[in-house]
Amino acid sequence: MASKFFIRRGKRLLGMTEPGKALLIIAERILNEASNVRRLADLFTNDTSGVLTIATTHTQARYSLPAVIKAFRELFPEVRLELIQGTPQEIDVLLQNGGADIGIASERLSSDPLLVAFPWFRWHHSLLVPQDHPLVKASPLTLESIAHWPLITYRQGITGRSRIDEAFCSQGADT
Known part of the structure; x- marks a missing residue:
């Protein structure tokens, strides 16, 4: 060489x-x-x-x-x-x-076709608010109505956050 x-x-x-x-x-x-x-x-x-x-x-x-x-x-x-x-x-x-x-992990890791993903279990997100919060009376409760309030959730990169962001984005709302 x-x-x-x-x-x-x-x-x-x-x-x-x-x-x-x-x-x-x-x-x-x-x-x-x-x-x-x-x-x-x-x-x-x-x-x-x-x-x-x-x-x-x-x-x-x-x-x-x-x-x-x-x-x-x-x-x-x-x-x-x-x-x-x-x-x-x-x-x-x-x-x-x-x-x-x-x-x-609790969410699909990659869209790489060389990696195969199998569901292990499913989990769901919940919204918790005080009993006197205006969202209690919201009917129907929508992501758009939730988006008007501060949201405590996972930071970017942590399991679950991408699904939350995708849900809000699909409805034209911001997290």
Whole structure:
């Protein structure tokens, strides 16, 4: 190879050249794919040991997964579980780059056709107001009428918020 990949001063490596940085990205991708090939091969052996990495939101890790993990460990004691907590967006990235085997969140993580989503459960949002609040008398209660009041809800990027925003937007109302 004629390209220089490293910036040197004598025997010391000081950094990487632009071609070196590009090569590093390709090398990381190759190593990641090699790891994916090993994982795939492991799936088709009778070996019930290894590591299963699950990326999930804090809500799922705290409330939904403890009983599931307990049952899984009883069935597969040789499998080491790794849990990674993140936002739905972070989980999506982990799944796409091979950093997690399974992603669990309360909403669909991605529209990426290479990721398959299965519904685990459904949940619904509720509106809570004091008994004397004007919305109690609103009939019918609409998203447009709710939009006139301050709303305490999830911040952007947290599970559930995108569904709330989509619902308000579809009715021409702002959150």
